[in-house]
Structure formats: structure tokens, C-alpha cells
Amino acid sequence: MKTFKLISLHVVEDDGLKDIHLLEGLVINKENDTRTWLLEAYVSTDYLEYFSNLLKRSDQTTLRIIISRRENDPAFFFSRSLKINKLSDDKMSLLFSGSVKNSNTYAELLLRHLIEKGLTGEKLLQEFRVKMITKPTITPVQK
Missing domain, CATH: 1.20.5 (Single alpha-helices involved in coiled-coils or other helix-helix interfaces)
Structure with missing residues (x-):
């Protein structure tokens, strides 16, 4: 497995991108046969309603991410699952599982x-x- 720092996170919507302010995040390439990646983002609970609704209305979510360094090209993360874990009154963890399309x-x-x-x-x-x-x-x- 390889782990990368998550620098930037946007949710791809029909009418553009929704910028998600990250507190912290990481991306893990599991390097398995199905080429599964995991993405964990720590964000404010201000996003709780947004991501709860996203979870209800969609079985796949597309994210635009930048990993490691801000100057890296964005990549697209196609998530098949989302888990929300409230950590405190003001922080929560978002866990996505899916695949990454190279930023080329x-x-x-x-x-x-x-x-x-x-x-x-x-x-x-x-x-x-x-x-x-x-x-x-x-x-x-x-x-």
C-alpha cells in the first residue's frame, strides 16, 4: 500500500464543482487486484447535511482531488461508497472507496x-x- 497526503477536495456536481475545505486528509492506494483506493477526509461538521444528502441520492460520487503537492495535476476519484463518522461537535471523517483516474x-x-x-x-x-x-x-x- 502507498499513502499520500490529500491536498484538495472538490465534489463534481452537475453544474460544476463544490469546494470542500479540508482540515486534513489522506489517500491510500491499496495496490490490490481491483485497484481500489481509499480516501479519508477530515472536515467540519458544517458539511454533515451536504454529505448525508449525497449519500442518499447517489450510489457513485466523483471527486476532484489533488494529492501530495498543490502543484500536482488534479485527479478524479470515482467513489462507490461513502461513510460518515462524526468525531466531535465540529469535526467529522469522510471515508470513500473507489478508483482514481490518472491526472494526465x-x-x-x-x-x-x-x-x-x-x-x-x-x-x-x-x-x-x-x-x-x-x-x-x-x-x-x-x-
């Missing part, structure tokens, strides 16, 4: 987004270079 798609998503904005040539290249460093939020296109 971020550059493609960014490029597609910039082209759709009408950028071409040198302006496209300049904007792409800047955005690859700043890593703005881009919602994946569902296929």
Missing part, C-alpha cells in the same frame, strides 16, 4: 476549455502555460 487528463481538459474559449496560436500557448501552473478548476466532460 487535466492538460487535455484545459486545452479543450481554452480552444472552446476561442484561443488559438500564440495566445493559446501562453494561456495554456499559465493555467498549467495555476491549475484552475475545470469540470470534466462526461462521455
Whole structure:
């Protein structure tokens, strides 16, 4: 197994991304035959109602995560299960189990987004270079 620090967490919704403020988090690659990953996020209980509703309405949740260092490309975590454990009056643990799609798609998503904005040539290249460093939020296109 390999363990990584969770740096950033967003829930992918139909109309964009919901930013989840992390208190702490980690991601574990179980390195098993089914390529299962575990994600545990410590967050404020302010999110209790949001995640309880998410648990009720969906059997799969897609998360956009960044692990290890903020400058790393985002990856998408496809969760098949969610467990909520209230730790105190103001803190809770979220445990997700699922699979990770490599972050190699971020550059493609960014490029597609910039082209759709009408950028071409040198302006496209300049904007792409800047955005690859700043890593703005881009919602994946569902296929």
C-alpha cells in the first residue's frame, strides 16, 4: 500500500464543482487486484447535511482531488461508497472507496476549455502555460 497526503477536495456536481475545505486528509492506494483506493477526509461538521444528502441520492460520487503537492495535476476519484463518522461537535471523517483516474487528463481538459474559449496560436500557448501552473478548476466532460 502507498499513502499520500490529500491536498484538495472538490465534489463534481452537475453544474460544476463544490469546494470542500479540508482540515486534513489522506489517500491510500491499496495496490490490490481491483485497484481500489481509499480516501479519508477530515472536515467540519458544517458539511454533515451536504454529505448525508449525497449519500442518499447517489450510489457513485466523483471527486476532484489533488494529492501530495498543490502543484500536482488534479485527479478524479470515482467513489462507490461513502461513510460518515462524526468525531466531535465540529469535526467529522469522510471515508470513500473507489478508483482514481490518472491526472494526465487535466492538460487535455484545459486545452479543450481554452480552444472552446476561442484561443488559438500564440495566445493559446501562453494561456495554456499559465493555467498549467495555476491549475484552475475545470469540470470534466462526461462521455
